[in-house]
Amino acid sequence: MSEHETNLQRPTEPAEPSPTSELPRAEQGWSDAGAVGGATADEPTRVQPAHAHPAQDQPAPGQSAYGQPTSSEQPTAGNPWQSPYAGPPHPPFPGRPFAGAHAPQSGPAPGQPGSFPPPPPYPGVGPMAAWGPPPAPRPGASRAAKLLGAGAVALVLMVGSGVAGGAVALSLADRETTEKTASTSAPAPVINRSSLAEIAAKVQDSVVSIATGSSEGSGVILSADGYILTNNHVVASAGQRAVTVYFSSGKSTRARIVGTDPKTDLAVIKAEGVSNLSPATFGDSDAMQVGDTVLAIGSPLGLQGSVTAGIISAENRTIQTGGSQNPFQPGGGRITISGLLQTDAPINPGNSGGPLVNTKAEVIGINTAIATSGHGQGNIGLGFAIPSNKAKVVAEALRKGEKISHPFIGVSVTRAPSGGALISAVTPNGPAERAGLQTGDIVTRFGDKEINDSDELVAAVQSGKVGDRVQVTYIRDGETRTTTVTLAEAP
Template structure:
């Protein structure tokens, strides 16, 4: 395997904080006087006042040192020890250091502070499969060395191969696939021998995002690790359909990945896949997954300001299932759908036309019929078939959702309990 290209890096100033040291709490006791001293004191007819006063002063000073030493270690003003170099006293039972939120600033975000804070939680990924090689990015999520990335980044090694993860400081580690989910194009890797000084990303809440909000992407576009780009959220819940190759070597099947994605104008290119998308406080809000391209093939793809990220709330759900069980389960409505327009009162609007209702499905149990047009789910507008699919895949089997359904020109609400896909 060729040695991965080391990224150019701008040194950042670090201020080390010295931790409060524990104090020896043993009581100070002056040494016993010798017989000669006692005899001498007896002849003088009084105690050794200078010695007694000195002993009392020392005892008071030691007691105060102990009190202030303990208070300093427990005080809310005490600062945690700084992580320096590549070593740490963190044990396997302790949680990883988590990226500290960057304080909000007036005006433009402080992207320098954000980049400095989050870079330790980002990684580059090199995959060497049996017949192909691929590269991408990822984000560390815990002290066990679990990393979220895209399924399409690591799928080439699903049937055997080598995965090498490069940390932000250039250290190399081998990794294995914990599990993948082609349905959402997400995967979880685990470092084979994770170091004790990992920094985990701060995972945010994608449900609070707004159009126009500033964001930052970090990844390895075209193999250039630690590349930072910034932009804004151009749209939310953008239905994006991408073909994803199946893991099975026995069949060359593909599955269409449909995601109601975060659309961004931050520049991302091949190699950014699987990397994190951050908000201005340094919290992960998405996993970069795909781009729109004017080219006719992936080899001609390049940034044209239309990038897409998987919302972090979906990524968190899928990753937790993969870590716990090795796979992820998804909800299913049980209909065949297409995009259509429908007349609601005097207004024409887009929605998802129900072409077929599967027997025994959640849709049949809820009373949906052929010809219904679904225009909303749990308060969110449905404007196409892929839009409905993207929303349903955010839920789990057993979840109840309220559908806005237009039937014979009349809009009504239908409560559906989703089934397992």
């Protein structure tokens, strides 16, 4: 099976400067620029280190030229590159030996800023641009000084404990999108907090900590023989270096990367020489409702086996993020992810790739990004998870070595003042151009979905499949028209 994602890009809209003390920032676990393939000028990319070890300042990654529509309303994400990993995560649980632990290296306190210039406007829809050499960081630039847009929020990839963290600049204004992950089940029962310990106990043996030597995150066991699901940005920095998996028992083993999909920020790895592991049970993310209780489990800042509780705050969120700025793996770009679940369960760097669990002890999401505000990097109750139903499809395809399909239409979009998605650029000979769409057209409906802004067009395209023929309603010169677009494979 294959997972579908839309390639849309959107030009940024200038943001009004506002006091940085009022600007929220986000730290994230993952993202690529644009389901539509565009960038927004009013959303400065805020890349921040997410760890306790010294981090190397890196500029924001280059913009992707996805064929998906991108909008100025999407959060922009980039991954700051951290200093080499100093050792394995902290012991998983008090009193348990931790295999292969190294002495900690001294370094600056967590939350040290990294300097990254704001990203340029999203390019037209098309293939993702390769990362170029990172420009030199601005010396002495403070985090506050880097927040340029009013209401900007930085999203950071939640890669682990002071190693490699991902960052994203995100404007949450005008955004109403979020989503979740995994298998089918009845609605989760209402449960009191005294029962949360039982739920956590059922899941913890299915959660692992992952270290690559330059980054650290979490993962979810898929099978008894060692297949593990995590975020792409957790293992993207591994290159030819070893990936190490730490289990809740304190044991550890090497792992190999089976497959990755940067556009969904998901990856599957295989732990070596293991058997009789405890696979996680995946639930139906579509069954989750706003207000449902959830637990986030993982290794924030290397503290393996950490459990936090919260609720589903919103669904179908759309954020824009950037690939990891790994100097050993310069390829990357920005992607837009739609359909995310938003949660207020405390999530921090290192939770990336870990599960969001319902009250039936089922995985309903894969934690991937958080937002932070003020001068800190910690959780402020804005976390995002890839829905389990989406993650399962991608994970299964990666295990089988199948190509993950990502549809695109070949436009860059931004929000139209009167509502809808304004096309600012059209990819030559792309699906949109072949359907007769032009720069300046305002898309108001995509299939059976009403389009009120560029994020909604991104989500609509990403929810489709390559080969789908979709009727598009748009406005040109004040006249409402329709055409049919055939979704193509993203370049």
